[in-house]
Amino acid sequence: MRILDRFSLAVLLSAALSVSAAQAADYKIGVVNAPRVLEAAPQAEVARVKLEKEFAARDQKLVAAQKELKTLEDRAQKDGAIMSESERGRLERDIMNKRRDLKRDTQEFQEDVNYRRNEEMAAIQQQIADAIISLSKEQGFDMVLGTGVVFASEKVDITDQVIARLKKGAGK
Secondary structure, X not given: XXXXXXXXXXXXXXXXXXXXXXXXXXXXXXXXXXXXXHHHOHHHHHHHHHHHHHHHHHHHHHHHHHHHHHHHHHHHHHHHHXXXXXXXXXXXXXXXXXXXXXXXXXXXXXXXXXXXXXXXXXXXXXXXXXXXXXXXXXXXXXXXXXXXOOOOOOOOEOHHXXXXXXHHHHOO
């Protein structure tokens, strides 16, 4: 390649890159710290309280069953030596049955809580996404980034605005 051709190619490439850079400067980009939004969203606290109320009665039943099992185990340890063979056998079967029932009920409880928590979180995440999208459209953002951003200056961080929008929407 001749020197003139190389020079022409270099000039063309630098011109193309400077045009791309100039065009990129016209984009409005924002960044959202999603974990912080989720932590500060009043909807998350409402969901937590809702789940606590929803599962409070079952939780109390499980606690009562644990106390009952503990009482039976203490009785077996304390009085087991002076009990008749049949009485001790009945108590051990009763303990074994209650332990099995408690384990099953606890597992079902955890599965139900996790399922409902996931439902509530999905609804909250949708509200967060809606708030980000509407804020982005209103303020003319071309792109809003979330997870995976290593650094963002405060100039492009719209997290506080999203949180404010969610707080405003929580009153509805």
